[in-house]
Amino acid sequence: MKLAGRHALVTGGGTGIGLGIAAALAEAGAEVTITGRRLDRLQDAAAGNPRLHALEMDVTDEAAVTGGFAQAVEAHGPVAIHVANAGVAEGRSILKTDLEFWRKILTTNLDGAFLTIREALKTMSQLDYGRVIAVSSIAGLKGLKGAPAYTASKHGMIGLIRGLSADYIGRGITFNALCPGYVDTDIVDYNVQSIMKRAKVTEAEAMDIMVNANPHKRLIGVEEVAGAAVWLCDPASGSVNGQAIAIAGGEV
Structure with a gap:
C-alpha cells in the first residue's frame, strides 16, 4: 500500500494497458480516476473496485480536459500521479496519409498528452511528490514500418517527457515514458x-x-507494463527521471 492517500489519474483507463495500470495503482493503495470517451465502458471497468472512479473525458478537447481535471480534483484531491495513456494505434503509409488522418493521430496521442500533463502539473505542483508517466511505444524509440504518423506522435511524447524532466528537475516530480512492444490487448x-x-x-x-x-x-502481458508503472510511482524510484523505458522483450 505504498501509494495509499495518493490520487492518480489515468487517461484511456477503461481498457487495455490503461486499465491494467489503473488497477495496479489501486492495488498499491491509490485512488484512481480513469478517463475515456465512453462512460459506460469506464463504469464497467470500475465496477467492483472501490478505488477506481470513472470520469468521461476526451483528451482532444481542451475544455473537457480542464473541466475533467477540476472535477477529479474536487472529488479526490490533487493529482499526484498522472498516466497519459489515451491514444490511437493506426498505421498508414505516408502516401496514403492525408492531413485529416495525420491530425487525428497527432491530436489524440501528442496533443492529448500535452493537455492532460499540463493540467495534472497545475495540481501536482502543490505536493512534495509527483509522478508523470506517458505511455509511448517502442515506435517512440525507432521507426515503425507503415506507420509514420503514429511513430512521429510517439517520438513526440518522449520529447515532451524529456523536456519536462529538465524543467522540473529537483522539484520532487519525475517524468518518464513507457515504451511497450506489441502488448496482448x-x-x-x-x-x-x-x-x-x-x-x-x-x-x-x-x-x-x-x-x-x-x-x-x-x-507482452498488460501486467508487465503495469508493473513498470507502479515501480516508477514508488517513492524509492525518485531518481529515475527523463527516461524512455522499453518493455519489448529485449528490443535495443
Whole structure:
C-alpha cells in the first residue's frame, strides 16, 4: 500500500494497458480516476473496485480536459500521479496519409498528452511528490514500418517527457515514458485485421508478424507494463527521471 492517500489519474483507463495500470495503482493503495470517451465502458471497468472512479473525458478537447481535471480534483484531491495513456494505434503509409488522418493521430496521442500533463502539473505542483508517466511505444524509440504518423506522435511524447524532466528537475516530480512492444490487448485484434488487409496475409500470419516483432517471440502481458508503472510511482524510484523505458522483450 505504498501509494495509499495518493490520487492518480489515468487517461484511456477503461481498457487495455490503461486499465491494467489503473488497477495496479489501486492495488498499491491509490485512488484512481480513469478517463475515456465512453462512460459506460469506464463504469464497467470500475465496477467492483472501490478505488477506481470513472470520469468521461476526451483528451482532444481542451475544455473537457480542464473541466475533467477540476472535477477529479474536487472529488479526490490533487493529482499526484498522472498516466497519459489515451491514444490511437493506426498505421498508414505516408502516401496514403492525408492531413485529416495525420491530425487525428497527432491530436489524440501528442496533443492529448500535452493537455492532460499540463493540467495534472497545475495540481501536482502543490505536493512534495509527483509522478508523470506517458505511455509511448517502442515506435517512440525507432521507426515503425507503415506507420509514420503514429511513430512521429510517439517520438513526440518522449520529447515532451524529456523536456519536462529538465524543467522540473529537483522539484520532487519525475517524468518518464513507457515504451511497450506489441502488448496482448484488444488492439492486437484490430492490428491483425489491418495487417491482413495491408499485407494480404492470413490471420495466423498477421499474428505471427506481431509476435515475432517482439524479440522474445511472445506478446507482452498488460501486467508487465503495469508493473513498470507502479515501480516508477514508488517513492524509492525518485531518481529515475527523463527516461524512455522499453518493455519489448529485449528490443535495443
